[in-house]
Amino acid sequence: MLEIIVPALWTLFTVYIVWYCTSAKHYAPITSTEAKMLWVLHRNGVRCNAKRWREVRRIGKIIGFECECGHKHIQKRPIVSSAPALQIDAKNPMLAKLGSSKKASFERD
Ligand SMILES: [Zn+2]
Numbered sequence: 001m002l003e004i005i006v007p008a009l010w011t012l013f014t015v016y017i018v019w020y021c022t023s024a025k026h027y028a029p030i031t032s033t034e035a036k037m038l039w040v041l042h043r044n045g046v047r048c049n050a051k052r053w054r055e056v057r058r059i060g061k062i063i064g065f066e067c068e069c070g071h072k073h074i075q076k077r078p079i080v081s082s083a084p085a086l087q088i089d090a091k092n093p094m095l096a097k098l099g100s101s102k103k104a105s106f107e108r109d
Contacts, residue, residue: 020079020080021080022078022080023078024078024079024080025076025077025078025079026076026077026079027058027061027063027074027075027076027077028063028075028076028077029061029062029063029075030062030063030064030075031062032055032062035053035055035062035064035065036053036065038064038065038073038075039053039065039067039073042065042067042071042073043067046071048067048069048071049069050067050068050069051068052068053065053066053067053068054066056072056073056074063075
């Protein structure tokens, strides 16, 4: 009996891990400005003539928008995702300066 249950549990566990790492998503909070920008993109993208929209909130945070036409956008992000790396362009002195000042502020903390 154990010879059947143990491989089945490992298979289930493996499937769960693969799903969690590739498909599982959670709501990503966005700002009001971002929600409005996404709504404008929706209007321009599908030539929607709606004049009103509303923010979709969850636990006090904006997670998307709902258009007057019925379109609803919810911002989601994979649970397992790496944060975007800060890349400093060495050719641009302003960006390089920004990067070094950020580094300095990290060192102070
Ligand atoms: Zn619309």
